[in-house]
Amino acid sequence: MVDRWKRLSKGQKLLATLAFAVLFLIAVVALPAAAWVIGTESISGTSDAEFCGGCHTMQPFTEANADNTHGGDNQWGIKAECVDCHLPHDNALNYLVSKVRRGTYDIWYQTFHDTSDIDWKAKDDDREEFLFDSGCLTCHDQLESATAGLPPHDNYFAGVTESKCVTCHNNVGHSNINKYLLEHKYRP
Amino acid sequence: MKRHRWRTGLWAAALIVVLALAAIACSGDASDEGEVAGDPLAELTDEAKGCVECHATETPGIVADWDESPHAMEAVSCVDCHEVAPDSPLSIPDIEDHEDVGIAVATLVAPNTCAECHEDQVAEFNMSGHYRAALQIEPKAGLEALKTVHEGQNHPEFSRAPDTTGCVQCHGTRVEIENGRASADTYPSSGIGTIWPDESVGNCAVCHTRHAFEKAEARKPEACASCHLGPDHPDIEIYENSKHGQIYATEGEEWEWDSPTDEWEPGDYRAPTCATCHMSGIGDLTTTHNISERLYWNLWAPRSEVRNTPDPMSGLTGDGPAGRELMKTVCSECHSDDLADKFFETGDEAVQLYNEAYYDPAIAMKTDLAERGLLKENPWADEFQITYYYLWHHEGRRARQGSLMGGPDWAHWHGFFDLQQDIYKLQDIYNNRIETGEIES
Known part of the structure; x- marks a missing residue:
């Protein structure tokens, strides 16, 4: 290798150095930048109601969400995206892994299963599995001090209950879900 | 050989990365997806444990009710509602066999205590006709005469009986306290307009009976029926006579009664109950504990007039035309405007x-x-x-x-x-x- 380098002419050496520099720049700067852009785009682009509602099965939920305070039906128009509540926010890696895992599962299930006979109302009983306190507390980050003295919240923050936010706050994400499920069942 | 070792190393590195990712994912999930509702007793304060341990033997009915309730799940215990300031008129001094209890407690719990968590519900109640239930009958001399002079026959000892066993039980009364204990004339009572020593008014446990305090219970017509019945306001009998009541009677026990607040909707039931029309967050409406809000007329006064004042002390509390529109919004979930x-x-x-x-x-x-x-x-x-x-x-x-x-x-x-x-x-x-x-x- 070293011998071969020595045998190159000056011009060849310059050309090789330049080529190496360009490749190095592409590898270290351009590729990560592109990956970052594509990555963030694909992460954020697959996070909102527009994307999630792309599947027929999810449309009643995105519409019921739009009818709810958290979906933008409030005086300020503030809107939480699906993943703000439905993915863990404790650390970035867990967020990504959960996103890929749950997203892949949903695509697989949607593609290979009949989703029309899911009893969504019954699934409400399992809501703690699909919603993450770390998501709630990312926005409601002053909750502990703001509601100090409120026994259920005091107990929650002291860790003496095993309840999740949605154990009690079970109407926060979607409004009039019965209606939207019915509409979609009979919509051509 | 060299190449083989290099490959093995790569596989090992990949495995480590995958394992690490899995470990992080699992630990994250575990912290966010714990089981719901364990054994609440283990997490109670020492004082609360003291209450529960004895009262499970002494008054198992109370503890059994509470044990199955959301309050227990959230570790909201006896002391959270029954502890009072030592100088509170409701504080009971020197309770037998409670010498080791280091806090002041009261038997009676006023809605102000409930409002510490359920603030909106109590505020709405305070704007409703229910608020007036006891206050409105206090100053009525004619009614007082009916109760004691006529029904009580001016009896030297027992003339209060018709009032205490009748009126007070639904309307409530001004609680008379002596040494932390309420008088027999004023307790026990499930009067919705109970007037407390601090002048606050109400009794949440009328519809959400103690110590379960269920939402589902108050959604059923029976919760209203214990007062809204009989010859002078046969509201439960009217409901039973109605098509809504017919449907409820034939299949109500199969309905969904535990849906979230504001999310108890057609589909959960096939016909409305009292609470559906007068209180529930059906469709785009928001749940209210102001049962006067969706009314047009006063239908109990000698002459019916249209409701026209925000004052809960008036029989015309509410806004009639606005109330009628709200009620029609309820109807429209199942019926045509026509x-x-x-x-x-x-x-x-x-x-x-x-x-x-x-x-x-x-x-x-x-x-x-x-x-x-x-x-x-x-x-x-x-x-x-x-x-x-x-x-x-x-x-x-x-x-x-x-x-x-x-x-x-x-x-x-x-x-x-x-x-x-x-x-x-x-x-x-x-x-x-x-x-x-x-x-x-």
Whole structure:
């Protein structure tokens, strides 16, 4: 290798150095930048109601969400995206892994299963599995001090209950879900 | 060989990365997806544990109720509601066998305590007609005389009995406290308008009975029926008489009663209950504990008028036209606007017929007789005044409430049929007294 380098002419050496520099720049700067852009785009682009509602099965939920305070039906128009509540926010890696895992599962299930006979109302009983306190507390980050003295919240923050936010706050994400499920069942 | 080792290393590195990712993912999930509701007793404070451990033996009914409730799940325990400031009038001093309890406790829990968590619900209640239930009957001398002089027969010892066993149990009363204990005249009572020593008013446990305090219970008509029944406001009987009540009676036990607040919707049930129309967050409406908010008329006063004031102490509390629109919004979840419009059109006709054909002529005769001194001093021994009372307080309410809540038997046979008998009887007595110038014997 070293011998071969020595045998190159000056011009060849310059050309090789330049080529190496360009490749190095592409590898270290351009590729990560592109990956970052594509990555963030694909992460954020697959996070909102527009994307999630792309599947027929999810449309009643995105519409019921739009009818709810958290979906933008409030005086300020503030809107939480699906993943703000439905993915863990404790650390970035867990967020990504959960996103890929749950997203892949949903695509697989949607593609290979009949989703029309899911009893969504019954699934409400399992809501703690699909919603993450770390998501709630990312926005409601002053909750502990703001509601100090409120026994259920005091107990929650002291860790003496095993309840999740949605154990009690079970109407926060979607409004009039019965209606939207019915509409979609009979919509051509 | 060299190449082989390099490959093995790569696989090992990949495995480590995958394992690390899995470990992080699992630990993240574990922290966010724990099991719901373990054994709450383990997490209670020492004081709360002390209560529960003894009372599970002494009053197992109370602990069993609480044990199954959301309060227990959230570790909201006895002391969170029953602990009071040592100087509170409700604080019970020197309770037998409680020497080791280091805090002041009260048996009675006022809505202000509930409001520490359920603030909106209590505020809405305070703007409702329920708020007035005890306060409105306090100053009424005629009613006081009915209870003690007539029903109680001025008995030297027992004249309060009709009031304490009757009126107080639904309306509530001003709680009289001595040494932290309420008097027998004022306790026990499930009066919705109970007036507390700090002048706060109400009793949440009337509809959400203690110590389970269930939402599902208050959504069922039976929660209202323990007071809204009988000859003077047969609201549960009217409901049973209605098509809504028929459907509830035949299949209500299969319905979904535990849906989230504001999310208890058609599909969970096939017909509304009292709470669905008067309180629930059906469709785009928001749940309210102000049961006057969706009303147009006052249907219990001697004469029905349209509601027109925010003052909960007035019988006309509410905003009639706005209330009617809210109620029609409820109807529209299941019915056409045409149906709702026509239902209210006929119901309103019934109310106005009562006002103009029964109440107005009856009060005119009564006023005339009073001016001529032709009414007996004791109204409860005077056929004219007794009939007048039945006309508005019993039959008139049945006709009006039956008409506007879809109870045809109560609108008609227990309502307008009785009303025409009343008015003919009043006219007969009136004519006789005017002609003779004296009260018949």
